[in-house]
Amino acid sequence: MSTVPRMVEVRQNVLKANDLLARELRERFEGAGVLVVSIVSTPGAGKTALLEYTLTRMRGDGLRVAALVGDLATENDARRLARSQAPVKQIVTGTICHLDADMVRRAIDDWTLEDIDVLFIENVGNLVCPSTYDLGESLRLVLMSVTEGEDKPLKYPTIFNTADVAVITKMDLADAVEFDLPSARQNIQAVRPGMTTMELSVKTGIGVEGYLEFLLSKLKHRVYV
Amino acid sequence: MASEEAARRGSSHVAAIHLKLGALSGVVKDALTFSFEIACQGTALEGSQLIIEDVPVTIQCSTCRAEHATNTIQDLRCPRCGGTETKVVRGKDLEVVAIELEEAEELVS
Numbered sequence: 001m002s003t004v005p006r007m008v009e010v011r012q013n014v015l016k017a018n019d020l021l022a023r024e025l026r027e028r029f030e031g032a033g034v035l036v037v038s039i040v041s042t043p044g045a046g047k048t049a050l051l052e053y054t055l056t057r058m059r060g061d062g063l064r065v066a067a068l069v070g071d072l073a074t075e076n077d078a079r080r081l082a083r084s085q086a087p088v089k090q091i092v093t094g095t096i097c098h099l100d101a102d103m104v105r106r107a108i109d110d111w112t113l114e115d116i117d118v119l120f121i122e123n124v125g126n127l128v129c130p131s132t133y134d135l136g137e138s139l140r141l142v143l144m145s146v147t148e149g150e151d152k153p154l155k156y157p158t159i160f161n162t163a164d165v166a167v168i169t170k171m172d173l174a175d176a177v178e179f180d181l182p183s184a185r186q187n188i189q190a191v192r193p194g195m196t197t198m199e200l201s202v203k204t205g206i207g208v209e210g211y212l213e214f215l216l217s218k219l220k221h222r223v224y225v
Numbered sequence: 226m227a228s229e230e231a232a233r234r235g236s237s238h239v240a241a242i243h244l245k246l247g248a249l250s251g252v253v254k255d256a257l258t259f260s261f262e263i264a265c266q267g268t269a270l271e272g273s274q275l276i277i278e279d280v281p282v283t284i285q286c287s288t289c290r291a292e293h294a295t296n297t298i299q300d301l302r303c304p305r306c307g308g309t310e311t312k313v314v315r316g317k318d319l320e321v322v323a324i325e326l327e328e329a330e331e332l333v334s
Contacts, residue, residue: 014320157249
């Protein structure tokens with residue numbers, strides 16, 4: 001005997017569990033005065049290079065920095081970042097293509113947040129899935145390198161829309177690959193109107209001072225976006 | 226979520242799930258539809274229907290105050306005044322709106 005199905009209203013966000021956890025994390029981070037900056041990009045856009053540079057420079061300035069780094073399989077990134085001598089922890093995600101709030105919560109479990117000024121979270125290289133998962137960060141940077149082409153924002157509008165700052169990396173290669181900067185900027189502004197955008201190269205040092213100053217200003221004012 | 230809800234309400238089978246899917250949710254409809262059937266196998270949702278309501282992006286412009294529905298997610302500037310201070314007010318949805326439950330068959334004593 002078949003019955004007529006009964007309609008039941010649910011109205012639940014599918015990612016409610018992650019969102020609640022992310023909110024808890026954000027409150028903990030704010031309570032402890034930690035600026036949490038997450039970094040997303042395609043594989044190979046220069047997340048680890050930028051992060052290694054940032055950790056080294058900030059440590060040199062006497063800031064207490066730490067990093068979590070997500071990767072599918074290897075611990076190579078954590079080893080690279082450890083050269084900065086900052087506390088670094090690798091989150092090996094296995095087959096999962098993004099970090100979620102629970103992975104962050106477990107990773108920071110044995111850290112004293114009050115001892116950290118800036119915590120960086122390097123997401124798995126992927127411009128799709130990380131966009132949906134709030135990690136409790138105060139600032140999300142999306143990186144695109146000049147070798148990827150100017151239309152990256154148009155191809156992945158959602159990740160640009162969830163990020164706060166766009167950073168164009170490997171600017172030292174811009175001429176070689178005939179990178180059209182005005183067009184890239186225009187595409188970023190189309191998908192995320194008003195987005196703060198920076199261009200830099202950690203290899204030559206172009207633009208890095210402005211980028212570091214920007215992060216420091218966020219730290220001083222503890223501006224949570 | 227749906228099978229928990231079904232169990233809580235004493236139903237053994239979910240006939241359908243009604244989902245709101247925003248254009249900026251970060252979820253690809255085709256991928257979701259494809260994986261839905263596989264994910265349902267062996268659960269209370271086996272054979273259920275996934276009914277998706279697409280939610281286009283609506284932006285609100287802080288310059289001219291108007292709300293605009295857009296048919297693209299590649300240009301979120303205000304279509305009226307070109308303003309760049311826009312806020313996404315709808316279109317990030319990934320929400321289970323309702324589920325359709327089949328009642329557990331009554332026990333014949």
